[in-house]
Amino acid sequence: MRTFRFHSGVFDASMLELVASVRALLQRIKQLRASPQAAAVLRFGPFRLDTLRRELLRNEQAVSLTLREYDLLYFLLRHPGRAFTRGELLQRVWIAASDGYEHTANSHINRLRTKIEDDPREPHSIVTAWGVGYRFDDGNA
Structure with missing residues (x-):
C-alpha cells in the first residue's frame, strides 16, 4: 500500500x-x-580552524568542539557576512527539515559563542541578525 x-x-x-x-x-x-x-585553514581573530584535522585552535591551544559545533562554525566561516535563518542552518548544517526544531540552532549557536567569544552575551563573531537569524561577522560585513 x-x-x-x-x-x-x-x-x-x-x-x-x-x-x-x-x-x-x-x-x-x-x-x-x-x-x-576549499581552504585547509580558516582564520579569524586568535582562532585557526584546521579543516583537515577538524580542529579549532585559539592561540595554538585546542578548543573542544562537538561535531555539530564544528560543522556550524565551518559553515558560517565559509559565508562571512551572510545572514542565515535558523531553518537554513538546520537544512545546510544538520541536513534536516527545519520544521519545529529551530531551537536546536539557537542552542548550538549559544554553546559555540561560549567557546569563541570573549563575552558570549556581547558576541562579535557570531552575531544575531535581528529578524533573520545569525551571521558570522569577519569585521568587513
Whole structure:
C-alpha cells in the first residue's frame, strides 16, 4: 500500500520528511563536490580552524568542539557576512527539515559563542541578525 501511495504521489508526513532530508543531503553532497579545493585553514581573530584535522585552535591551544559545533562554525566561516535563518542552518548544517526544531540552532549557536567569544552575551563573531537569524561577522560585513 505504501509503495502504491509513493508511486501515485501521495505522501504521509513521515515520507515528506524523508524526501526533504534526502534532498538536503543531496544538496550538501553537491556543494562538497563543487569545492574540493576549499581552504585547509580558516582564520579569524586568535582562532585557526584546521579543516583537515577538524580542529579549532585559539592561540595554538585546542578548543573542544562537538561535531555539530564544528560543522556550524565551518559553515558560517565559509559565508562571512551572510545572514542565515535558523531553518537554513538546520537544512545546510544538520541536513534536516527545519520544521519545529529551530531551537536546536539557537542552542548550538549559544554553546559555540561560549567557546569563541570573549563575552558570549556581547558576541562579535557570531552575531544575531535581528529578524533573520545569525551571521558570522569577519569585521568587513
